[in-house]
Amino acid sequence: MTLDYKKIAVLGFSPRTGLEVVKYLLNFDVNIIVSDAKPKTELEDLISQLDDEKIEYDLGSKGSKILESELIILSPGVPYDLEILKKAREQGIETISEIEFAFRQSKAEIIAVTGTNGKTTTTELLAAMLFDLNGQKIKAAGNIGLPFISIIKDLEEGEKVILELSSFQLEAVKDFKAKIAIYLNYSPDHLDRHQTELNYKNAKKNIFSNQNSADYALLNFDDPYLYQLKDQLQSEVIGLSFKRKEADLIIKNNQAYYKKDKINLLDFSTINLPGKHNQKNAAFAALAAYTVGQSIEKIQQAAENYKLQSHRMEIINNSSGYLIVDDSKATNPDSTLKALSSLDKDIILIAGGQDRNADFSKLKQVVNDRVKILILLGEAADKLASLFKENEIEIIKVKTMEAAAELGAKRLRQDRALLLSPACPSWDMFSSYKERGEIFRKTVLKYID
Missing domain, CATH: 3.40.1190.10 (Mur-like, catalytic domain)
Structure with missing residues (x-):
């Protein structure tokens, strides 16, 4: 396989995709521009994995160096409509995803x-x-x-x-x-x-x-x-x-x-x-x-x-035999809708997280029908509380996942299910949905077992 380019830019030096694209390009006789908005000090670990004079780094900048390339390959985290990419396309520089490349x-x-x-x-x-x-x-x-x-x-x-x-x-x-x-x-x-x-x-x-x-x-x-x-x-x-x-x-x-x-x-x-x-x-x-x-x-x-990955409708085993479900991967309303519909008990729901202007209205009916206690946290807590305030359910806002899990555990009984299904991303409070789920699990078990 050959590449009909003299210079290729990789925009988004991520530890997975960006790094792997650069490693692949090093197999060819092509000059490489690696561009990222992060400064060099934050990318030293990735840079240390590459040692080649064909690589030119453009870090901590707005990426103008990529305009010197003939092809720009994007990591998934890079929006296609960035101004610098619009300018590149106006100049006839093709911009494609890693998947396309x-x-x-x-x-x-x-x-x-x-x-x-x-x-x-x-x-x-x-x-x-x-x-x-x-x-x-x-x-x-x-x-x-x-x-x-x-x-x-x-x-x-x-x-x-x-x-x-x-x-x-x-x-x-x-x-x-x-x-x-x-x-x-x-x-x-x-x-x-x-x-x-x-x-x-x-x-x-x-x-x-x-x-x-x-x-x-x-x-x-x-x-x-x-x-x-x-x-x-x-x-x-x-x-x-x-x-x-x-x-x-x-x-x-x-x-x-x-x-x-x-x-x-x-x-x-x-x-x-x-x-x-x-x-x-x-x-x-x-x-x-x-x-x-x-x-x-x-x-x-x-x-x-087959077993589902952790934090996807994962049942948390406990000595009391309660139904406790970690669905921290539910990062949008549709995921939470499916989670609520899959349980056949009254529900204590822990929800909320990063507010990305999602439409939560589709949750209103199922929450009204299935949820007895709604525990809210994160950026979207007030929005969710306002949406459900007319429902005949108990709504409690808390500041931390530890507080939410403790409250949920203490209000749990055999005819109820405790469900973490946030309907929101985790980035406002946690590094990932996995961290959010782990904190929920550890805290709940502390008060149940």
Whole structure:
């Protein structure tokens, strides 16, 4: 593989994607500009991993150095609409995502997964189902934590790869093409980055870019936006649903039934995945695995053996036998809606976090129906309290997760469930949703056990 460029810029020197792109470029006779708004003192660890005279650093600046390049490769955290990137495009400098660049460098066959929620669970399930496909182990990369660019050297032409793709990764693709594109669900998110819902929709829709009638689009027919999207696609659409009779795969009576081949792809009675949303995630993975030739037996076995990652509807075992659920990964209202709908007890809900101007109104009815005590914290606490003040529930605002978890633990009883499902990102108070979940777990167990 060759590169027809003399100078390439990498914008966003992140420890995962940015670093891996630079490492890949060092295999070619090309000069590299590494640009980041952070100063050199904050990036010394990354710089120490690279030692090459072909690299020119532009750190702690507005990135004007990238205008000297012929191609700009963006890390996912870099918005496509930055002024310096607009200027670059005006000058005829192409700006693309790492996913697009890796796609151009690889001849692998792509199974792509996107959606507002459930991407990682579906990607992991699909990877487990394809762990042994005719003697091959199919790799998973992308938003799941492994940059696509870091594995392309190991991929043979035509070999399959699973990519979890966020809107950040999809907004700057051009030639990218997936053999199978999976779109799980849609709800407005990341509007602080994309500015408008239309921009977010368009970024996500890029997963179907360049597909044709020989490719597949797997869609959630229970999602109104995705249902109407089916008529706009060039690929063969396969719909999944709990309720629409025209769907190709129907989830009913604990079975995922694929009408085309008159076969049950999954038997959920032996699969431990909480909530209908996770049943649908598993059905998407099963359908994709079946489409590429995996056996029903291996698909079912993988689903039965799969365990959700921590902080995703994770049940916290405790000596009192209470139902305590850590769903700290619920960083938007739609995730919390699914969590609330999946529990069959009255709920003590801990919610709130970074305020990204999300629309919480869809939570109003289910909170009114299911929640008895609402414990709020973080930037969005006042907004949430105002939304639910007319509901006949007890609302308590606290300053810390420790206080929220202690209060929830003390008010817990056998006929109630304690659920951490914030409906907001964690960045206002924590380094990540994982830290938020760990503090919740440790504090709750201190007062329960």
